[in-house]
Amino acid sequence: MQRTTRAWVMFALCAMALLAAMGWTTAEALRLEEQEARAWSHAGTQGAIRVALGRLEAVLAPLVAPEEARPYLHYRAYYTPPRTFESPGNPARQSTVLLPSPLRDSTPRFVRLHFEVGSEGVVTSPQIPENKKKVVAAPQLVQLRGLASVFKDISLPDQWSEVELEQAEVFDGSNLQGGQKRQQRGRVQTAWTQNEYIARNAMQNSVQGFINKQRNEANRALVDLAVEQGPLRAVWVDVEGEPELFFLRRVEAKGRSWVQGIWWDWAALRSWLLEEVADIFPEATLEPARTPATKDGVPSADAGRRLATVPAVLNPGALLAPEPIGWSPTRVGLLVTWVAILASLGSVALVLRASLELGERRGRFVSAVTHELRTPLTTFQMYAQMLADGMVPTPEARQEYLETLKGESSRLARVVESVLLYSQIERGGRNVRKERITVSDLVDGLLPPMSSRAAEGGMQLVVAQDVADGAAVEVDAQAVEQILLNLIDNACKYARDAADRGLQLDVATGGRVVEIQLRDHGPGVPDDVRSTLFEPYRRAERHEAGPVSGVGLGLALARGLARAFGGDLELVPEEELGAAFKVTLPLA
Known part of the structure; x- marks a missing residue:
């Protein structure tokens, strides 16, 4: 028993160590797989964010680029061009020519107002012109005048772009248009409208020299005008408790300094932008970015979701749950x-x-x-x-x-x-010999040796039959006799001290089987041996010091013979004193 216990303990320890190692390996593999799945999901989300940001930048560029290139004179309802000519070689007086601002009659999309804050704090807008007789006070302009001090206090870039008037250039041979020199590497670009410099090339072959002379003279007349115009900077200002988007720049000319700005309709612009990415992020939002994208060289947490054109952060909203990994x-x-x-x-x-x-x-x-x-x-x-x-x-x-x-x-x-x-x-090596025999003939042939064996053990065999007419089985009669004799031997051994010396043998047919049951009136089968009752050599272990003889093969041998015919031998649950065994054999 100790050897068996040690063997099972060693096996259990080895099995637990193997299962523990495999469990740890499985947990690590699943953790790494889930981590990889989350990484792929995160990479997909970041890719979608980059696509969405690229799309937003693409639709914002046509809105912002013209404003970056807009000349400072367009921020006035009427302005005097730097130099005009009434006829070739005949300069016009500046006081006699006024051009309307392109912004006076048409406002770009998503823009509330273009405005200018003078050095004295006066706020004007080309969309709301003023004259000496009548002052138009639109609500937006009133709000801007309340924010004039705020705009003047905002820190704007100190690097100014010098605007130099160049000589006019001929485009496609159909028109001549002058403009400022296009600045490189982040310097602000400005352009003039066709109303400022218009020349026809209809007489290109005959009067080309005259046109060139006109252009050079105009440029020499304007070369002394220098304007420093800073880049537009986007800022957020709270107006009536709501964040509003402004683009501001500083302009200096002839010793004067003023601020020009654009007031965007942020609510409409935001809705339009979100519609552009609704197919990627249906629940996305755009929030103002009021903090720097980097601080001390360290990117902020939302740096990868910021727009470059507008200081806003794209929040993708509720993301779709990653697909289950399944059977990877x-x-x-x-x-x-x-x-x-x-x-x-x-x-x-x-x-x-x-x-x-x-x-x-x-x-x-x-x-x-x-x-x-x-x-x-x-x-x-x-x-x-x-x-x-x-x-x-x-x-x-x-x-x-x-x-x-x-x-x-x-x-x-x-x-x-x-x-x-x-x-x-x-070993399965016993050849079972079967012959067809009626149940009545089988029992009649078994009764004499069974009665004799019972008498030898001091018992009396009592037989009761309830067999259907013609019921037959295919068995070896000698094997069935050995099964029943083994049962009688056991009954004689273990019930020899019983007061009732009778052995009850009941034979009955029912369904497709015949049942042969033998019951004694002895002490019965103890509960602790029922599970091992039909194991071989168990008797010696239970009664090795007692008076009962035998090697413990009787029941194991009897069950093996019964199962060789397709039947079985089992212990019948005790309803009264004694032990009962039932042999079941299939009918032919």
Whole structure:
């Protein structure tokens, strides 16, 4: 028992170590797989954010680029061009020419107002012109005048772009248009409208020299005008508790400095922008970005979701949950590995159990056979020695000794025959001979030897039959006789002290089987041995010190023979004192 316990403890420890290692490996593999899935999901989300930001920048560029290039003079309702000509070679007086601002009659999309804050804090807008007779006070302008001090306090870039008037250029040979020099590497670009410099090239072949002379003269007249115009800077200002988007720049000319700005309709612009990315992020929002994208060289948490054109952060909103991983190759591999490990452990456990049971069975066999052979061999040795030495003087005593030797030899023969027969059944090497016989004829042939065996054990066999006419079975009658004789032997051994010496044999047919039940009136079967009752060599373990003889093969051999015919042998639950066994055989 200690050896068996040690073997199972070692197996359990090894199995637990293997399962623990496999469990850790599985947990790590699943964690890494989930981490990889989250990384792929995050990468997909970041890719979608980059696509959305690129789309927003693409639609914002046509709105913002013209404002970056807009000349400072357009921020006045009417302005005097730097130099005009009434006719070739005849400069016009500046005071006699006023041009309307392109912003006076048309406001770009999503722009509330263009405005200018003078050095004295006066706010004007080309969309709301003023004159000496009448002052138009629009609500937006009133609000802007309240914010004039705020605009003047905002820090705007100090790097100014010098606007130099160049000579006019001919485009496609159809018009001549002058403009400022296009600044490179972040310097502000400005452009003039066709109303400022218009020249026709209709007389290109005949008067080309005249046109060139006109252009050079105009440029020489304007070369002394220098304007420093800063880039537009986007800022957020709270207006009536709501954030409003403004683009501001500082302009300096002739020693004067003022601020020009654009007031965007942020609510409409935001709605339009969100519609552009609704197919990517249906629940996205755009929030003002009031903090720098980087601080001390460290990007902010939302730096990857910021627009470059407008200081706003794209919040993608509720994202779709990542698709379940399902049966990935990793999980299938883990499942196969677990199945293989569990199957291996189960196989090892079965082999270990079979090995231990075989060892126990060998031990029980040696113990049972040794115990069962010791008594008859001792009797043989002692009686044979007494008979050989002439120690038995009378013929009657010698005959008694011979009868004892005969009985012991029969006992030894039965032990050896039982062991050999069970060995054949266990290996499946016993050839079962079947013949068709009626149940009534089978019982009638079995009653004489059964009654004789019961009488030898001091018992009386009582038979009751309820067999259908013509019911037959295909069995070996001698094997069935051996099954029932083994049951009678057990009853005679264990119920020998019972007050009721009767053995009840009931034979009945029902359905497709015949049931043969034998009941005694002894002490019954203890509960602690019921589970191992039909295991071989168990009797010696239970009664090795008691008076009951046998090697413990009776019930195991009887069940093996019954199952060889397609039947079975089982213990009937006790309803009263005694033990009952039922043999079931299929009808032919």
